[in-house]
Amino acid sequence: MDIVFGEAERLRRLYPQLIHLGMVSFSSPDVMRFMGKKVNRKRRRGEP
Numbered sequence: 001m002d003i004v005f006g007e008a009e010r011l012r013r014l015y016p017q018l019i020h021l022g023m024v025s026f027s028s029p030d031v032m033r034f035m036g037k038k039v040n041r042k043r044r045r046g047e048p
Contacts (some may be wrong), residue, residue: 005011
């Protein structure tokens with residue numbers, strides 16, 4: 001979903017909350033996949 005703000009002031013007020021929400025809602029692998037990067041699965045102890 002894309003959001004467009006008609007007024008910069010509205011975005012300025014919401015920006016800190018949006019950043020916080022992103023930080024607590026998404027894991028590093030989620031962000032890497034969004035950016036088109038390959039994410040390796042977790043290795044188990046003893047696997048090469």
